[in-house]
Amino acid sequence: MxxxxxxxxxxxxxxxxxxxxxxxxxxxxxxxxxxxxxxxxxxxxxxxxxxxxxxxxxxxxxxxxxxxxxxxxxxxxxxxxxxxKALTVIQQDKCTCGQIKQRFLQKQNGDQSKEFSIDDVSKATGIAPSTIRYWDKIGLISANRCIENNYRMFTQRHIDEILMIHALKLSMAAREEKYTIEQMRKEIYKFEFDDYNRISSIVAGIEHYLTALNRARMRSIxxxxxxxxxxxxxxxxxx
Structure with a gap:
C-alpha cells in the first residue's frame, strides 16, 4: 500500500x-x-x-x-x-541513588580518615574511574596524591562529594536543565551535606525521574x- x-x-x-x-x-x-x-x-x-x-x-x-x-x-x-546499554545506565544511576540514600539519609558514615584508590571509589559510588579523573582534573573535586607514586587517593569526604555531584547532575536532568562546569563547581562548594530536607528532596526527585525514564525506555524498546x-x-x- x-x-x-x-x-x-x-x-x-x-x-x-x-x-x-x-x-x-x-x-x-x-x-x-x-x-x-x-x-x-x-x-x-x-x-x-x-x-x-x-x-x-x-x-x-x-x-x-x-x-x-x-x-x-x-x-x-x-x-x-x-x-x-541504555537500560544499564539507568540501573547504575538507580544503584548510585541508593548509595546516596545510605550515606546521607540513613547516616551510614564511613571511616573519615581512611584513604581509597580510584577503583575503590568507583566501586563504592558506581561512577566510572574516567569520570572521577575528569572531575578531579576540572576542579569539581580535589583528590590527594600519594607521595610514592603520585596516584590519586580519596577520603570519605571525596566520596561524599562525588555522590552529590552525580546527584545534582541527575536532579538537573530531571528538571530538564543544563549546567556548566563553573555552575556545578560553585554548587558543590557551597553544598551543605547535613541538609537532610534538601537531600531528601533531591533523592525523591531522582527516583521519580529514573522510574519515569525507565518506563519510557521500556515503551521505546x-x-x-x-x-x-x-x-x-x-x-x-x-x-
Whole structure:
C-alpha cells in the first residue's frame, strides 16, 4: 500500500516537515519518488515512523537515528544491545541513588580518615574511574596524591562529594536543565551535606525521574522490537 506524506502526517498527528526531518536524518529506508517528484511512502516507512514517535518518549532523536540505522543495515541484534546499554545506565544511576540514600539519609558514615584508590571509589559510588579523573582534573573535586607514586587517593569526604555531584547532575536532568562546569563547581562548594530536607528532596526527585525514564525506555524498546519483527517478516516474505 502506497501512501502520501500528508496521510502519514495526519495519522501520526505530526507535520509533513517532521517526516522530512526524520528522512533527512537517515531514520527511515530510502524513499522513492513519483514521476512528478512526490515522495512515495510504503507500509514499511509507516512502521519506521510509528517506531520513531514511540521511541521519542525514552530516547533522544540522535540516539534513535543511530539505532534505526543499525536496523536498516541488518544489525538488529546490535540495535538491541545498544538499547540494552541504555537500560544499564539507568540501573547504575538507580544503584548510585541508593548509595546516596545510605550515606546521607540513613547516616551510614564511613571511616573519615581512611584513604581509597580510584577503583575503590568507583566501586563504592558506581561512577566510572574516567569520570572521577575528569572531575578531579576540572576542579569539581580535589583528590590527594600519594607521595610514592603520585596516584590519586580519596577520603570519605571525596566520596561524599562525588555522590552529590552525580546527584545534582541527575536532579538537573530531571528538571530538564543544563549546567556548566563553573555552575556545578560553585554548587558543590557551597553544598551543605547535613541538609537532610534538601537531600531528601533531591533523592525523591531522582527516583521519580529514573522510574519515569525507565518506563519510557521500556515503551521505546517495545516499539523497536515490534518494528524489527516487521522488518524480519518482510525480509522472509521477499525470499
Amino acid at each position: 502506497l501512501m502520501r506524506p500528508a496521510d502519514i502526517a495526519r495519522r501520526l498527528k505530526v507535520s509533513t516537515s517532521t517526516l522530512r526531518k526524520y528522512e533527512d536524518l537517515g531514520m527511515i529506508p530510502k524513499v522513492l519518488r513519483s514521476p512528478n517528484g512526490y515522495r512515495i511512502y510504503t507500509e514499511v516507512h509507516l512502521a519506521y515512523f510509528i517506531c520513531i514517535r514511540e521511541m521519542l518518549h525514552g530516547f533522544h532523536i540522535s540516539e534513535i537515528a543511530g539505532i534505526l540505522k543499525l536496523v536498516m543495515s541488518d544489525g538488529i541484534d546490535e540495535a538491541f544491545w545498544k538499547v540494552n 517495545s516499539a523497536l522490537y515490534h518494528l524489527c519483527k516487521q522488518v524480519e517478516q518482510n525480509q522472509f516474505d521477499e525470499c
